[in-house]
Amino acid sequence: MDLDMIIEKRRSVRSYTSFVPSDRDIEKLVVAAGAAPSAGNLKARKTFVIRSRSKKMQDIIEVLHQEWVSEAPFLLLFCADTKAIEKYGDRGRDLYCIQDASIAATFAMLRATDIGLATCWVGAFDEEGISKAFGLPSHLRPVSILVVGYEK
Ligand SMILES: Cc1cc2nc3c(=O)[nH]c(=O)nc-3n(C[C@H](O)[C@H](O)[C@H](O)COP(=O)(O)O)c2cc1C
Numbered sequence: 001m002d003l004d005m006i007i008e009k010r011r012s013v014r015s016y017t018s019f020v021p022s023d024r025d026i027e028k029l030v031v032a033a034g035a036a037p038s039a040g041n042l043k044a045r046k047t048f049v050i051r052s053r054s055k056k057m058q059d060i061i062e063v064l065h066q067e068w069v070s071e072a073p074f075l076l077l078f079c080a081d082t083k084a085i086e087k088y089g090d091r092g093r094d095l096y097c098i099q100d101a102s103i104a105a106t107f108a109m110l111r112a113t114d115i116g117l118a119t120c121w122v123g124a125f126d127e128e129g130i131s132k133a134f135g136l137p138s139h140l141r142p143v144s145i146l147v148v149g150y151e152k
Contacts (some may be wrong), residue, residue, distance in 0.1 A: 006113045013118035016071040016149035020052075025115055026074055029148065032111035033078070033104035039096035044085035045104050046140055050075040059133035060145070064125050069147055076146040077130075078105040083139035101143040108146055118151040 001009075026049055033047045050057050052073045060077075061070050069075070080097035088096055105121065112119045122145040130142040 001114045003110075006110050010110065010113040010119075012120040013149075013151045014068045014120055014147075015152040016073065016118065016147075017152050018071075018073075019150045020073040021117055021148065021150070025117065026076075026148070028115060029076060029108040029111050029117075029146075033076070033108040036100070036103040036107040038100040038103070039085065039088060039092065042084050042087075043100065044081040044092070044097035045101035045143075046079045046081055047104060047108070048077040048079070048134070050077060050134075056134060060130060063129035063133050064122065064145075066122060066124070069122065069145075071152075072147045072149040074148040076105070076108055076148060077134065077142060078102070078108075078144045078146065079136065079140040080143050081140055097141070098143055105144045105146055112146075112148055116150075117148055120147045121145075122147055 030047055038044060050060065057075060060075065078101040080101045082093045082097055085092035085097040109119050127142055
């Protein structure tokens with residue numbers, strides 16, 4: 001799909017069918033996220049794939065308080081890596097790694113639209129709750145969750 005069409009088509013979807021995207025398609029989103037630019041090319045972000053019916057998905061949904069998310073077959077969790085960006089000091093920790101994670105999520109989101117998947121960016125969550133539910137180490141800060149599936 002042309003980029004202008006992808007940009008035009010993308011919108012937040014909050015209702016999903018039970019049809020599960022293939023691992024190959026989810027991998028395309030992860031690859032797109034990995035191709036995003038990053039400060040000093042340090043890639044100070046981590047992407048995690050969470051499947052529906054996994055314990056992690058259930059725990060995360062409990063923390064999110066956004067019921068519609070439970071319909072989705074996949075979540076992609078984007079985290080800022082505060083350790084990987086240490087050399088840039090406060091600006092690295094407070095800004096660059098958040099930007100790195102956000103650009104990666106944006107790349108994944110646009111790629112999803114490109115291959116016919118629906119998404120919604122979710123950022124309204126209790127950071128500590130998500131970290132606990134996912135068992136994140138302290139240097140990984142959850143920045144956004146991309147809900148992924150097929151639109152109902
Ligand atoms: C930083 C950020 C946080 C967001 N958090 C949520 C959220 O927690 N829940 C939700 O349903 N949508 C969330 N959204 C999606 C926005 O509501 C949505 O992008 C906006 O209303 C514009 O609609 P569109 O994406 O269809 O163009 C978020 C979007 C961004 C960029």
